[in-house]
Amino acid sequence: MMRSNRSLSWLRRTRINAALLCLFFSPGWLFAQTGEAPSATQLSDSPSQQAVSPDTEAPKADADAAAEEGDAAAEANTTEAGERPRPQEEARRSYLGRVLAKPMSHLGAPWLIRPERDEEERASESFQQLKLTEGMVVCDLGCGNGYWTLPMARDVGAEGRVLAVDIQREMLQKLRERSARIKLNNIEPILGVVNDPRLPKAEVDLVLMVDVYHEFSHPESMLWSIRRSLNPEGVVALLEYREEDPSVPIKPLHKMSKSQIMKEYQANGFKLVREYNKLPWQHLMFFARDDSPLPEIEPVPAQQVLKDLE
Ligand SMILES: C[S@@+](CC[C@H](N)C(=O)[O-])C[C@H]1O[C@@H](n2cnc3c(N)ncnc32)[C@H](O)[C@@H]1O
Numbered sequence: 001m002m003r004s005n006r007s008l009s010w011l012r013r014t015r016i017n018a019a020l021l022c023l024f025f026s027p028g029w030l031f032a033q034t035g036e037a038p039s040a041t042q043l044s045d046s047p048s049q050q051a052v053s054p055d056t057e058a059p060k061a062d063a064d065a066a067a068e069e070g071d072a073a074a075e076a077n078t079t080e081a082g083e084r085p086r087p088q089e090e091a092r093r094s095y096l097g098r099v100l101a102k103p104m105s106h107l108g109a110p111w112l113i114r115p116e117r118d119e120e121e122r123a124s125e126s127f128q129q130l131k132l133t134e135g136m137v138v139c140d141l142g143c144g145n146g147y148w149t150l151p152m153a154r155d156v157g158a159e160g161r162v163l164a165v166d167i168q169r170e171m172l173q174k175l176r177e178r179s180a181r182i183k184l185n186n187i188e189p190i191l192g193v194v195n196d197p198r199l200p201k202a203e204v205d206l207v208l209m210v211d212v213y214h215e216f217s218h219p220e221s222m223l224w225s226i227r228r229s230l231n232p233e234g235v236v237a238l239l240e241y242r243e244e245d246p247s248v249p250i251k252p253l254h255k256m257s258k259s260q261i262m263k264e265y266q267a268n269g270f271k272l273v274r275e276y277n278k279l280p281w282q283h284l285m286f287f288a289r290d291d292s293p294l295p296e297i298e299p300v301p302a303q304q305v306l307k308d309l310e
Helices: 002-021 027-034 060-076 106-112 117-121 123-129 149-156 169-181 219-229 258-266 302-309
Strands: 137-141 161-166 187-191 204-210 230-242 270-276 282-289
Touching: 106 169, 117 123, 123 282, 137 149, 149 161, 149 169, 149 187, 161 169, 169 187, 204 219, 219 230, 219 258, 230 258, 230 270, 258 270, 258 282, 258 302
Parallel strands: 137 161, 137 204, 161 187, 204 230
Antiparallel strands: 230 282, 270 282
16 A cells, blocks of 8 residues: 555656656757767766656566566577576575565656756766667667667667567557657567566677666576677676665665676676776676676776765
């Protein structure tokens, strides 16, 4: 009861915000539609508490349906000789000492394209770090309503592809509506399941995961599938809110520490190959397969990053 009251009041707030802030004419919308970087004056050093993510979780019925489909997908997705074995994993509540968050419901989708997002998170700066070029095959995993997908599609161009994966049909529908408005034909929406993003094998140059990895109920299975999808020099670009910084106005379960990220990725056959430590709220870390020719680097400790940001 308390939860549904909270969801309802959040919903009312969202509707009012959406109307008042004219979402579709804001700088954040422009970034989401075209990927254009904001001017320096649009960047802010003082994060607003409004950024706290909406308290909505994906409906349980959807999650159960996705889990069932996931079982079928897991059986069909057999392991070949020389590969790491596919994990046999049940839905988890915690993983390697971290309590897992529940997926954000599609009812929270307006929050993802809030006008102030670019300014708060400096999303354009993160986007530039992806270094996308024409012809790349990229994946926006946990794409939501496509805040990142649309600029990715613009940058990889007509010769490239964006595989846009989400487990909520409603999110993919919202993505389709937003991408239709700007006539991009290189986006492939994929309805993933909780333990399988249904990506092609060894084809993907970059898998972007923004504010989603911490929601995976089957982290080992997802990392196994993601690793399998990468080409030898392909990378995962992981953006997660910084747990080490209490001033980041996001609920604790939706944040991750650098050391926890390292623990989970190294345990699943990945190595750190690049990182960008200048974002106000998030870690941006790039991982490759541990058998990739890309050289491994050591992470800069989070406390050092926070000191450097002061
Ligand atoms: C907080 S939203 C972030 C959306 C988008 N990345 C962004 O930054 O705007 C997380 C999204 O990840 C999706 N998600 C959660 N678990 C997933 C999984 N196992 N596979 C694919 N998508 C997943 C949720 O349905 C939700 O749409």
